[in-house]
Amino acid sequence: MDKNSVIGFILIALLFVGFFGYQSRQYSKQLEIQEQIDSAARAEAAVRDSIRQAYLESHPEAALPAEGVTDPQAAPAPVYGDSLLAAAANAEASLHTISNDKIEAVFTTEGAQPYSVRIKDYRNYDSTDLYIFKDGKAGLGFVIYAPTAVDSRKFVFNYVPEASDERSIVMRLPFSGGGYIQQKFSLEEGSYSVKNELSFVGMKDLIPRNVISADISFGITMPRMEKGYQNELRYSKLNYYFPGEKKPESIGNGRNASKRLDARMSWFAFQQQFFSAIMMAPEEFASGDLQVNFFPQDDPSHDLMTCMAEMRVDLTPGSDDITLPFEFYFGPNHFQTLKSYDRKYEKIIPLGGWLVGWFTRFVIIPVFNWLHRFISNFGLIILLMTLMIKLVVLPFAYKSYSSSAKMQAVKPWMDRLNEKYPKPEDAMKKQQAMMDIYRRAGISPMGGCLPMLLQFPILWAMFRFFPASIELRQQGFLWAEDLSAYDSIVDFGVRIPIIGDHISLFALLMSVSMFLYSKALSGSQMSSNDPSAGMMKFMSVWMMPIMMFFICNNLSSGLSYYYLLSNLMTMLETWIIKKWFVHPDDIRRRLEAGEGKPAAKSKWQLRLEEAQKMQRKMLEEQERKQRRR
DSSP states (O other): OOHHHHHHHHHHHHHHHHHHHHHHHHHHHHHHHHHHHHHHHHHHHHHHHHHHHHHHHHOTTOOOOOTTOOOGGGSOOOOOSSHHHHHHHTSOOOEEEEEOSSEEEEEETBTTEEEEEEEEEEEOTTSSEEEEEOTTOEEEEEEEESSSEEEGGGSBOEEOGGGOBTTEEEEEEEOTTSOEEEEEEEEOTTOOEEEEEEEEESOTTTSOTTOOEEEEEEEEEEEOOSSOHHHHHHTOEEEEEOTTOSSOEEEOSSSOEEEEEOSOEEEEEEEOSSEEEEEEEEEEEOEEEEEEEEOOTTOTTOEEEEEEEEEEEEOOTTOSEEEEEEEEEEEEOOHHHHHTTSSSGGGGSOOOSHHHHHHIIIIIHHHHHHHHTTOOOHHHHHHHHHHHHHHHTHHHHHHHHHHHHHHHHTHHHHHHHHHHOOSGGGHHHHHHHHHHHHHHHTOOTTTTHHHHHHHHHHHHHHHHHHHHOGGGTTOOBTTBSOTTSOOOSEEEEEEETTTEEEEOHHHHHHHHHHHHHHHHHHHHHSOTTOTTHHHHHHIIIIIHHHHHHHHHTTSOHHHHHHHHHHHHHHHHHHHHHHHHTOOHHHHHHHHHHHTTSOOOOOHHHHHHHHHHHHHHHHHHHHHHHHHHO
C-alpha cells in the first residue's frame, strides 16, 4: 500500500463518515422540527374544536363535520338527503378475509377498505407474524360528487356474498335514486398483488357532467420488523414513479418529508427496508400529495412510519358505468419478484448509481442467485463471492501491489533525492530525477492509485447490496443470527452516542484485520524524511480501522463479514505477489546498474521535459522583467 493508496483509503473513509454524520444530524434536526409542527397542529386543533363546540351550542340544528373526533357518540350525526346513505352512515361494519399462498388480506365494510395485510412466508425478527399494516392501521378512501360530496370512509358498504369468494370480495354502497358505488378486491394464486376495481354503476344522473375527477387517499402505519432500528430507518422511504422515467424518485430515507406533485404518476410505494406497499394506477394519477413521518426508536407503539398519499384521478363524465382500476403490491423487496411485475418496481431497491447499480444488477445479483441454487448457507455464499470478486480484480490488484513493492524498493533513492534537493526552487529538478528513477524501476506514477479507483465501484456495490438484500434477512452464520442486521456479542442496555447499544464482533474483527494489514505495510513505505509520513501512518494504521468499526458496528453483519474476508484475502494476495512475482532486490540491482548511464526516454517524458523547460523560461522572463522595474 503506497502513499497514493493510503490517500485513497482515507478519502473513502472520510466520505463514509461524512455521509453518516450528515444523515444523523439531519435526522435529529428533522425530529425537532416535526415536534414543533406537531405541537402547533395540536394547538390549532384545540382552537378549532373550541370554535366548533361554541358554534354547535348556539346552532344546534347545524350539522358540522366531526373533524378530529374519534368517539362516534361524541360527534354530531351528519344529515344526508339520501335515505340509503343515511342508513349506511349508521350501519354496523363487518370484516372479511381473502387469501392465497402469499398473503392474507382482511377488509372492512366501513369505507370498503383494507383492514390488515399479513405476509405468510416471512416473519418479524422476534418470530411473530409479519404485517405490512396491522388491524385498522390503514385507510383507503375516495371522495366524489354525486351530486354532493360523498366520502367513502363515512359509510358502511354492503358485503355482496354472491359475488365474493375466498380470493375476491365485493362491497357496494347503494343510492336511493338507483345506482351504486362498488369496490372489488381480488387475489391471484402465487402473487403479492391485489387487484382493485372502483366502479360507479348506474350513476349517470347523480354525477354532474362537470365532475371530471375524483380524490383517492391511501395511508398506512407500518410497524417495525427488523432487529436494527437505525438500519431499518435508513432504508425506509416513500417512492413515486413518473411514466417513462428510468427510475422512481423518493422522499424520506429515515427523515420526515412531504411532496406536492402536479405531474402524472404511475405508482407510489411505501417502502420499509425489506417490504413495501405499492399502489399503481394503470390509467395514472393526475396529481397528488405525498407524506411520510417516522416514529422515534423508543415509541411504545413499536411502529416505524406513517405514510399518506392524497391523489387525484380522472373521470369520464356522462357515462353510466365508470370503472377505475388500481393495483396494490403488498410484499417483499425482492429484486426478481418486483421485476416480474414489469412496472419498474425493482428500482426502489437502493443498489447505487448507474455504474454501481449496473454492476450490482448484472453481476452481483446473478452470481449470488446462481450460488444459492447449490448452496443454502449464505455465509459460504459470501465467502465464495468474495473469492470470485478477488479473482476478477486480481489484474488490477497485481498492478497496485506491484507498484507498492517497487515503491518500497526505490525508497533509498527517494531519500537521497530529498536530501539532494531540499529547497522548494529545486522542485523541478527533483521531479525530473524522480521520474527517471520511476522509469528505470518500471513504476507507473498512477500504478497504486488507479487500480484502487477501478475497484471502488465494487466496494461501493457490496456496501449497497448487503443491507438491501432480503435474501440475507434472518439467515444466520456462526454467531450472527441475522446477516442483514448487526451481530452483537456485547449489549450495553443503553444507547451510547456513535457506537450504539452493542458491539459487533464481525465489525471488530474487520477493523483488527485492517489494522494488522496497514501496520505491516505502512512502516516500510513512507520516507522518514517526509514530514507528512507520521500523520499518514497514524491515519492509515489507527484512524481508518477505528472509523470503519464505528461505521460498520450498526450495519449488516454480512457486510462486515465480507470486508473481513476481503482484508484477509488482500493480505494473502500481497504476500504471494511480493514473494513470487515482484522482487525488490532485482529492482535495486537494476537501478544500481543503470546509475550514471543515460536511459531511453519515453515520448511522455520528452513532452514533460519540454513543458518544464518552457515553464523555466517563463519564470526566468518574469524575473528579468521584475529586475528591470
